Amino acid sequence: MTESVSEPVATSGPPRMPVTVDVNGVSVSRQVEPRSMLVDFLREDLGLTGTKVSCELQVCGVCTVLVDGRPVSSCTFLTADADGAAVTTVEGLSDGQTLHPLQESFVDNFALQCGFCTPGFLMMSKALLDGDEVPDREAIVEHLEGNICRCTGYEPIVEAVEHVAQELRGGAHG
Amino acid sequence: MTLPPFALVRPTTLEEALRELTEDSVPYCGGTELLLAMRAGLHRPDALVDLKRIPELTGVRVDDGVLVIGAAERHADLAAHPLLLERLPVFARMEKHIGNARVRSQGSIGGNLCFAEPKSDVATLLMALEASVTLVSPGGRRTVTVEEFVVGPYYAEKEPDEILVDIRIPLRAGLRGAYVKFQTMERPTVGVAVLADDAAGWYRLGVGAVGEVPLAWSFGSLEEIDPDDIASRVDPTPDLAGSEEYKRHVTAVYVRRALAKLEQVSS
Numbered sequence: 001m002t003e004s005v006s007e008p009v010a011t012s013g014p015p016r017m018p019v020t021v022d023v024n025g026v027s028v029s030r031q032v033e034p035r036s037m038l039v040d041f042l043r044e045d046l047g048l049t050g051t052k053v054s055c056e057l058q059v060c061g062v063c064t065v066l067v068d069g070r071p072v073s074s075c076t077f078l079t080a081d082a083d084g085a086a087v088t089t090v091e092g093l094s095d096g097q098t099l100h101p102l103q104e105s106f107v108d109n110f111a112l113q114c115g116f117c118t119p120g121f122l123m124m125s126k127a128l129l130d131g132d133e134v135p136d137r138e139a140i141v142e143h144l145e146g147n148i149c150r151c152t153g154y155e156p157i158v159e160a161v162e163h164v165a166q167e168l169r170g171g172a173h174g
Numbered sequence: 175m176t177l178p179p180f181a182l183v184r185p186t187t188l189e190e191a192l193r194e195l196t197e198d199s200v201p202y203c204g205g206t207e208l209l210l211a212m213r214a215g216l217h218r219p220d221a222l223v224d225l226k227r228i229p230e231l232t233g234v235r236v237d238d239g240v241l242v243i244g245a246a247e248r249h250a251d252l253a254a255h256p257l258l259l260e261r262l263p264v265f266a267r268m269e270k271h272i273g274n275a276r277v278r279s280q281g282s283i284g285g286n287l288c289f290a291e292p293k294s295d296v297a298t299l300l301m302a303l304e305a306s307v308t309l310v311s312p313g314g315r316r317t318v319t320v321e322e323f324v325v326g327p328y329y330a331e332k333e334p335d336e337i338l339v340d341i342r343i344p345l346r347a348g349l350r351g352a353y354v355k356f357q358t359m360e361r362p363t364v365g366v367a368v369l370a371d372d373a374a375g376w377y378r379l380g381v382g383a384v385g386e387v388p389l390a391w392s393f394g395s396l397e398e399i400d401p402d403d404i405a406s407r408v409d410p411t412p413d414l415a416g417s418e419e420y421k422r423h424v425t426a427v428y429v430r431r432a433l434a435k436l437e438q439v440s441s
């Protein structure tokens with residue numbers, strides 16, 4: 001951000017509030033405007049552009065991130081509400097060396113075409129698989145209903161998640 | 175899209191929250207409706223008064239035969255709440271199917287009622303259950319039925335200085351309940367609640383989402399509920415989900431399905 005000499009930042013501009021958020025395991029402290037949306041904070045302030053933004057109406061799911069393990073639409077979530085919380089984005093799935101089993105499975109099952117919806121589907125699926133019960137196909141479909149894939153890759157996406165669920169169950173594929 | 179600027183205040187007591195509410199500052203909970211309305215330019219409050227840190231607005235408990243749900247409770251938590259699963263499973267099942275998982279982890283039950291979205295599942299089932307809400311203002315506390323509260327599309331009978339504190343559902347020992355809905359988009363086209371307390375001869379039907387507000391009726395027996403008659407009593411709003419005629423048709427179909435589902439529910 002550029003600061004112009006004629007507009008001193010100390011006396012102009014909207015007030016800011018301090019937030020400390022654990023993003024993918026790293027504690028980040030910043031001053032944000034109350035109106036700062038989590039998706040903008042992640043993409044613009046932190047440069048984590050894996051999280052996408054599209055509808056801004058909570059209907060497409062591309063902006064899904066986990067806040068304390070729960071899936072939220074970061075397009076409609078105030079950064080201030082993430083103060084003190086742990087946020088996981090798609091960048092936090094892999095440790096930089098090995099892919100997360102869901103990422104592996106998405107690749108193996110051709111569950112991505114253009115890939116725009118992929119971060120949202122991955123995060124939504126992670127929230128589901130992190131729950132108490134290993135979901136069956138019906139539960140997977142139901143849970144992913146709120147995410148849109150413009151390339152209509154739904155079947156392979158559901159299959160990719162189902163494969164990881166089967167692995168979690170300890171059973172063989174199929 | 176960036177929202178117009180506003181201040182965010184975070185009271186930790188109800189008294190403090192009430193003091194913060196003015197003409198230009200509004201209650202804020204999950205923001206799933208409010209932030210969208212602000213983005214659409216329908217609202218431009220100077221300040222949002224966050225209700226999430228007020229203990230009186232949280233928790234679920236049974237108080238003298240009445241199930242009391244804090245207004246700030248979120249849908250996902252209600253869907254999984256042990257007390258609801260045990261005492262009013264039909265309510266937990268309804269909560270499990272609201273919108274999508276993200277809306278459920280962010281949106282509150284109180285926000286749903288205060289926004290009075292015409293396609294609310296919550297209001298339909300609550301009306302059928304003869305539930306009421308507690309509202310608190312600097313002038314005092316009042317209890318009104320959900321039917322008196324949700325009076326129009328996007329219009330709840332609430333003063334700007336009032337906060338919805340909790341929702342109260344009278345419990346019935348032998349209650350059986352079914353809630354079914356037809357949904358192809360984010361919100362339902364029609365939602366139907368059927369409730370039966372056979373021992374008390376108490377039967378209720380609620381139909382929502384087709385019209386401007388949910389409607390609920392009492393009956394003396396389940397046989398008295400005639401799906402075609404109900405379809406003629408609703409006042410459907412033609413919209414993207416369908417024409418008036420179509421909505422009357424799905425209403426009759428879903429009343430039939432709700433009655434069939436109720437037969438399979440023991441309590």
Ligand SMILES: Cc1cc2nc3c(=O)[nH]c(=O)nc-3n(C[C@H](O)[C@H](O)[C@H](O)COP(=O)(O)OP(=O)(O)OC[C@H]3O[C@@H](n4cnc5c(N)ncnc54)[C@H](O)[C@@H]3O)c2cc1C
Binds near residue numbers: 202204273
């Ligand atoms: C994509 C999508 C799909 C949805 N699908 C469904 C569905 O299938 N079924 C259904 O029933 N609902 C559905 N909803 C509605 C959803 O349930 C509500 O958006 C949510 O519950 C609102 O809660 P909130 O805490 O986010 O409210 P907010 O957005 O924070 O507030 C909403 C309004 O209520 C006021 N308010 C909030 N809490 C209080 C309080 N305690 N006292 C006084 N005023 C208050 C605010 O000032 C604001 O005007 C859907 C919403 C979305 C966005």
Ligand code: FES
Binds near residue numbers: 054059061063074
């Ligand atoms: S961009 Fe957030 S849900 Fe579509």
Ligand code: FES
Binds near residue numbers: 111112115116118
């Ligand atoms: S892979 Fe292209 S939008 Fe889903």
